[in-house]
Amino acid sequence: MAATPSQASAAGPVRAPAGAARPVAGAAARTSTVPVAVQAADPLSRAGAEAQLRRFPGVAVVDPSGTAAPGTVTVLVAESADAAATAALRRLVRGAGQRVVLVVERLRETELMEAVECGVAAILWRREATPERLGRAVLAAARGDGDLPADLQGRLIAQVGRLQRSVQGMPGQAPAGLSERESDVLRLVAEGWDTGEIAARLSYSERTVKNVLHGLTTRLQLRNRAHAVAHAVREGYI
Numbered sequence: 001m002a003a004t005p006s007q008a009s010a011a012g013p014v015r016a017p018a019g020a021a022r023p024v025a026g027a028a029a030r031t032s033t034v035p036v037a038v039q040a041a042d043p044l045s046r047a048g049a050e051a052q053l054r055r056f057p058g059v060a061v062v063d064p065s066g067t068a069a070p071g072t073v074t075v076l077v078a079e080s081a082d083a084a085a086t087a088a089l090r091r092l093v094r095g096a097g098q099r100v101v102l103v104v105e106r107l108r109e110t111e112l113m114e115a116v117e118c119g120v121a122a123i124l125w126r127r128e129a130t131p132e133r134l135g136r137a138v139l140a141a142a143r144g145d146g147d148l149p150a151d152l153q154g155r156l157i158a159q160v161g162r163l164q165r166s167v168q169g170m171p172g173q174a175p176a177g178l179s180e181r182e183s184d185v186l187r188l189v190a191e192g193w194d195t196g197e198i199a200a201r202l203s204y205s206e207r208t209v210k211n212v213l214h215g216l217t218t219r220l221q222l223r224n225r226a227h228a229v230a231h232a233v234r235e236g237y238i
Contacts (some may be wrong), residue, residue: 007137017074023039023233032061032069033059034058034060034072034073034138034139034142035057035059035060035062035068035069035071035072035073036053036059036060036061036062036072036073036074036075036138037062037063037064037068037072037073037075038050038053038061038064038073038074038075038077039060039064039074039075039076039088039092040076040077040078041077041078041084043078043169045077048080048113049075049077049103049129049134050076052077052129052130052131052134052135053131053134053135053138055131055136056131056132056134056138057135058135059073059135059138059139067108068096068098071142072098073098073100073101073121073138073141073142074092074098074099074100074101075100075101075103075134075138076088076089076092076100076101076102076103077103077104077126077195078102078103078104078105079104079105079106080105080106080107080111081102081104081106081107081108081112081115081214082111085102085104085115085182086111086114086115086118087116089102089115089119089120093118093119093120093223094118094119094215099121099141099142099144100120100122100141101120101121101122101123101124101134101137101138101141101147102115102117102120102122102123102124102132103123103125103126103129104123104124104125104126105125105126105127107123107152109155110186112152112155112156113156113230114155116226116227116229116230117196117230119177119223119224119226119227120226121140121141121144121145121146121147121224121226122137122140122146122148123147123148123149123152124137124147124149125149125237143226144224145194145225146189146197146224147223148192148226150192153191153192156190156229178216178232179185181212182212182215182216183232184202184208185198185202185212185213185216186216186228186229186232188201188202189225189228189229189234190229190233194211195210208222210234213228216228
C-alpha cells in the first residue's frame with residue numbers, strides 16, 4: 001500500500017528522482033553581470049566595441065539609447081579627448097552619474113588631465129582594446145577603481161610632479177584639509193598602485209584603504225580615485 005504524505009514525511013526527506021535537475025548553490029552570484037553601453041561617433045566603432053565586449057564574461061551589452069540601469073558602465077569610443085568627447089564625458093558622469101571607460105586613439109597631456117577632472121573611470125588605447133583588456137577596464141570602472149595604461153600613468157605622474165613643484169609650501173607635508181593617512185594613500189594611488197599593493201605597503205587592510213578613499217571622495221565631493229588625485233595635485237595636497 002502506498003505511503004501517505006504524512007508517512008513519507010515521517011520516514012525521512014523525499015529525494016528527487018535520479019537524473020533530476022538540482023539548483024546549483026551560488027549560481028545567481030556567478031551569473032551576475034555588469035551592464036555596459038557603448039557610445040561612439042560612428043556605427044562601425046560601436047559595433048566593434050560591442051563585439052569585443054560580448055566575448056568577455058561578466059558584462060552584458062545593453063542599448064545605449066535606453067534608460068541606463070543602476071550600475072551601468074558606458075564605454076565611450078573616440079579618436080581623442082577633444083571638445084565633443086569631453087562634453088560627452090561631462091554629460092555622462094556629472095549629468096547621468098555613470099562610470100565611463102574612454103577608449104581613444106591618441107591623447108595629449110592637457111586632454112589627459114581634463115578627462116581625469118571630468119571623472120573618467122578608466123582610459124584605454126584603441127590598439128590595446130582586446131576583449132580581455134576592455135572587459136577588465138569595464139569591471140574596474142564598475143568597482144570604482146581607476147584603470148590607466150602604464151604609459152598614461154607615467155605621463156600623469158609627470159604632470160603631478162610639475163604641478164607639485166609649482167605649489168607653494170614645503171613638499172611632502174599634508175595640509176590641514178587632508179590627514180596624513182589620506183595623503184599617504186593618495187600618493188600611492190597617484191603612482192599607479194592598486195588597493196592590495198597600497199595595503200601591503202602601508203600595513204593596512206584592503207578594507208581600510210577603500211574606506212580612506214571613500215571617505216576622502218565623499219567629503220571632498222570627488223567622483224573617483226583619478227579625480228581625487230587630480231584634485232590633490234591641484235590643491236597641493238600631494
